Amino acid sequence: MQHERPNKPALRIQPTTLWEYPSQHYGSSVQGDARYVGATPSYVIWNLIERYTKPGDLVLDPFCGSGTTLDVAKDTGRLGRGFDLSPYRADIEQADARKLPVDSVSVDLVFMDPPYGDHIDYSDDKNCIGKLSAYDPKYYQAMHRAIREGARVLKPGGTMGIYVCDYFEKKKGFAPVGFQLFGSLAEALRIVDVVSVVRHNKSLDLGNHRKAAEEGNFFLRGFNYLFIAQKPDLKAIAAARPEPKPDLRKRDRRGRIGGR
Ligand SMILES: C[S@@+](CC[C@H](N)C(=O)[O-])C[C@H]1O[C@@H](n2cnc3c(N)ncnc32)[C@H](O)[C@@H]1O
Numbered sequence: 001m002q003h004e005r006p007n008k009p010a011l012r013i014q015p016t017t018l019w020e021y022p023s024q025h026y027g028s029s030v031q032g033d034a035r036y037v038g039a040t041p042s043y044v045i046w047n048l049i050e051r052y053t054k055p056g057d058l059v060l061d062p063f064c065g066s067g068t069t070l071d072v073a074k075d076t077g078r079l080g081r082g083f084d085l086s087p088y089r090a091d092i093e094q095a096d097a098r099k100l101p102v103d104s105v106s107v108d109l110v111f112m113d114p115p116y117g118d119h120i121d122y123s124d125d126k127n128c129i130g131k132l133s134a135y136d137p138k139y140y141q142a143m144h145r146a147i148r149e150g151a152r153v154l155k156p157g158g159t160m161g162i163y164v165c166d167y168f169e170k171k172k173g174f175a176p177v178g179f180q181l182f183g184s185l186a187e188a189l190r191i192v193d194v195v196s197v198v199r200h201n202k203s204l205d206l207g208n209h210r211k212a213a214e215e216g217n218f219f220l221r222g223f224n225y226l227f228i229a230q231k232p233d234l235k236a237i238a239a240a241r242p243e244p245k246p247d248l249r250k251r252d253r254r255g256r257i258g259g260r
Helices: 040-053 069-077 139-155 177-188 207-216 234-240
Strands: 059-063 079-082 093-096 107-112 154-164 167-169 173-175 189-199 222-228
Touching: 040 069, 040 107, 040 154, 040 189, 059 069, 069 079, 107 139, 139 154, 139 177, 154 177, 154 207, 154 234, 177 189
Parallel strands: 059 079, 059 107, 079 093, 107 154
Antiparallel strands: 154 222, 167 173, 189 222
């Protein structure tokens, strides 16, 4: 379905660690499905693809939802593979993000926007990570496995982007989802940077939500984290490091140069 939005600004590489774009979709078309609850803003994926891959590279999304990553990969001339427990459309393959039917070291970019709590009902599948509460250690165990699986399929030098939000419930308080998943990511890969993505969630603008946050003295979620990490390319690192030259100067018995 085409949606004309002539006033939308051009898509640009975001130069700082604070990312913002005033629309869920770029250009005159839609990436993923505008009706899908919990879809990723497509410019986030576009920025990662442009920065960390080249045309023809393979981009993989293990929590593909409405297929936003596949549409952006196609727009940018990359190959895309999308997996989900509950595929929303025919080009998404059915698999659990913790056990992907994908060869090790075969992917250039893994992007994931996983469930971060049990506030959205994605499917009836009992393995859906969105059935686990952000206050339950089982959620973090499940995500730890999904992150390790993403790291397994990445090529050396390949990049992983994780888009995630913290969680808050008035009765239970703050759940630092971002920091916890960051720990798993840092164990698996080398961290490149941490980006804060401004949320344009409609519920943030609702007067009653804002009033409740002010009166209850809590915060509405204003940003998502985007964690960027890479699999070290040990061969490239070794090739870039100059070989140390042997010191051939003559030494005396006490190791002194020139017998001084
Ligand atoms: C936040 S949505 C992804 C949105 C997607 N990036 C988009 O733009 O439409 C999270 C997705 O994770 C899927 N999911 C939950 N548990 C999963 C698992 N264990 N393996 C694979 N997919 C899973 C859900 O079915 C849901 O589609």
